[in-house]
Amino acid sequence: MRFAVIVFPGSNCDIDCYKAVRETIGQPVDYVWHTATDLSAYDAIILPGGFSYGDYLRCGAIARFAPVMDEVRRAAEEGRYVLGICNGFQILTEAGLLPGALLRNRDLKFHCHSTLLEVVNNETPFTREYAKGEIIDIPIAHGEGNYYCDEETLARLEANGQVVFRYKKGENPNGSVNDIAGVCNERRNVVGMMPHPERAVSELLGSVDGRRMFTSVLSAWRERHGAAVNG
Amino acid sequence: MKATVYVTIKQNVLDPQGAAVQGALHSLGFTEVGKVRIGKYMELELDAKDRAEAAARVKAMCEKLLANPVVEDYRFELEG
Numbered sequence: 001m002r003f004a005v006i007v008f009p010g011s012n013c014d015i016d017c018y019k020a021v022r023e024t025i026g027q028p029v030d031y032v033w034h035t036a037t038d039l040s041a042y043d044a045i046i047l048p049g050g051f052s053y054g055d056y057l058r059c060g061a062i063a064r065f066a067p068v069m070d071e072v073r074r075a076a077e078e079g080r081y082v083l084g085i086c087n088g089f090q091i092l093t094e095a096g097l098l099p100g101a102l103l104r105n106r107d108l109k110f111h112c113h114s115t116l117l118e119v120v121n122n123e124t125p126f127t128r129e130y131a132k133g134e135i136i137d138i139p140i141a142h143g144e145g146n147y148y149c150d151e152e153t154l155a156r157l158e159a160n161g162q163v164v165f166r167y168k169k170g171e172n173p174n175g176s177v178n179d180i181a182g183v184c185n186e187r188r189n190v191v192g193m194m195p196h197p198e199r200a201v202s203e204l205l206g207s208v209d210g211r212r213m214f215t216s217v218l219s220a221w222r223e224r225h226g227a228a229v230n231g
Numbered sequence: 232m233k234a235t236v237y238v239t240i241k242q243n244v245l246d247p248q249g250a251a252v253q254g255a256l257h258s259l260g261f262t263e264v265g266k267v268r269i270g271k272y273m274e275l276e277l278d279a280k281d282r283a284e285a286a287a288r289v290k291a292m293c294e295k296l297l298a299n300p301v302v303e304d305y306r307f308e309l310e311g
Contacts, residue, residue, distance in 0.1 A: 058299055065296070094299065101301040104247050148244060148302060175245070 001221045003029035004042040006072070006088075008063045013049035013085065013198060020198035021046075024214040032068065039071040043221055044081040047072070047088025049141070049196060059102060059144050060090035069095055081125050081217050082190040086142055089182070089192035098183055098192045099157065100149035102142075106175025110143040114206060115195055116168035117181050121161045124188045125220035129212040135168055136209035138195040140181075145194035147176035147183075154178060160186060165193055232277040234289045236307040238298045239270035273297065277309075285309055 005017045014031060021029040032039065034052075039045060052063035063069070069091075076082050076097055084092040092098045105111060114137050119130040130136065149157065154177055157163055165182035172179045174194075182193030197210030240246045249267040256264045275292075279285040289307050298305040 057296070061296060061299065093301070101299055103244070103302060106245070106247050108247050108251055146247075150243070150301075175247070 001025075001027045001043045001218055002041055003027055004032040004039055004045045005029060006034060006036075006045060006047050006068055007031050008034045008050070008052035008066060008091075010052045010054055011048050011050035011087070013087075013196065016196070016198045017046045017048045017085070020201045020210070021214060024201050024211045025218045027218060034063070034066040034068045036068045037071060039068065039075055042075070042080070044083070044217055045072055045075055047082070047084040047091055048198075049086030049088060052087055052091065055087075055144075058094065059087060060092075060094040063087075063091045064095040073097065076185070076190045079187065079189050081221070083126055083213070083217070084190075084192040085196055085198065086140075086145070086194055089194055090144065092190065092192045097190050098185060099153050099162075100147055100183065102144050102194070103146040103148050103175075104144050105142070105146050105173070108143075110141075111145070111173045112139070112141040113173075114139045115173060115181070116171055117165045117195060118168055120163045120166050121184065121188075123161070124164055124184050124191055125217050126191045126213050127164060127216055128220060129216040137207040138197055138200045138210055139207070140173060140195045141199075142174070142194055145176070146174040147180040147194070149177065157183060162186065162188075164191055165195070232279045232282075232285055233310045234275040234277055234285070234307050235310070236273040236275060236289065236293060236297055236305060237270060238273070238293075238303050238305045240268060241302055241304055244302045270303075282309060 007014045090102045119134045122130045122132045166179040184191045197213040200207035200210030248269045253267040293305040
């Protein structure tokens with residue numbers, strides 16, 4: 001299974017994502033510059049955190065028009081796996097690949113600490129190895145992670161099971177509606193989240209709860225492709 | 232021609248910055264201040280002659296890039 005980690009000017013979690021893939025599942029992974037126009041070789045695409053284009057105008061507003069985004073859209077339409085983390089999530093919402101928007105944190109502060117998340121939907125390719133309702137420890141690091149969508153969209157997300165992660169009750173760090181920390185598209189192959197699973201893949205980092213995001217998507221891919229377990 | 236674009240947060244969307252500024256104004260004694268909303272002001276120089284066409288182009292810029300329709304409204308003025 002081949003992974004691409006997209007690198008925009010201002011991405012700063014690209015190396016963490018690359019190493020998380022290598023460390024957790026040992027699959028081939030490439031850094032792909034934002035000017036790339038062909039992602040057909042990749043089964044999964046990760047949009048990493050950071051401050052693409054300096055967050056100018058709005059987080060992700062300029063990155064969504066990077067040449068590579070047409071290919072990310074194509075991959076999403078073809079059912080390949082797309083994961084946006086933090087700034088990557090912001091880019092996916094700006095691009096319209098995921099609903100909603102990320103606003104300034106309710107208290108205007110940049111939050112950088114571990115958070116407890118509830119796995120709400122464990123039927124996405126990225127969460128299938130978690131238990132539904134399981135509480136996991138994944139850090140956040142953002143100033144604009146306050147998830148917002150209008151009430152109609154929110155009702156639809158909840159009804160469709162598109163809320164993938166919620167901050168544990170009483171621990172919402174940023175003011176997100178319904179404590180939402182991560183969502184997916186209707187088809188479930190595109191997931192966006194503010195917390196950083198790639199920073200929770202080793203005991204040395206304080207948590208290994210992010211590892212299963214990577215092992216999950218590998219097992220989803222293997223199942224789809226009937227690949228041998230050692231493939 | 233010059234376009235002046237105003238991007239504002241939709242009325243039903245919380246504006247934490249506006250709330251913080253409101254609090255600061257109150258603590259400075261400006262107690263008459265009610266709700267505060269913070270938006271963006273942009274000046275665009277345009278190489279354009281036809282006003283109607285310029286208006287259509289600026290509208291497209293707003294919808295495509297300058298404002299996020301999920302959370303923001305926009306309006307603009309053309310001069311010159």
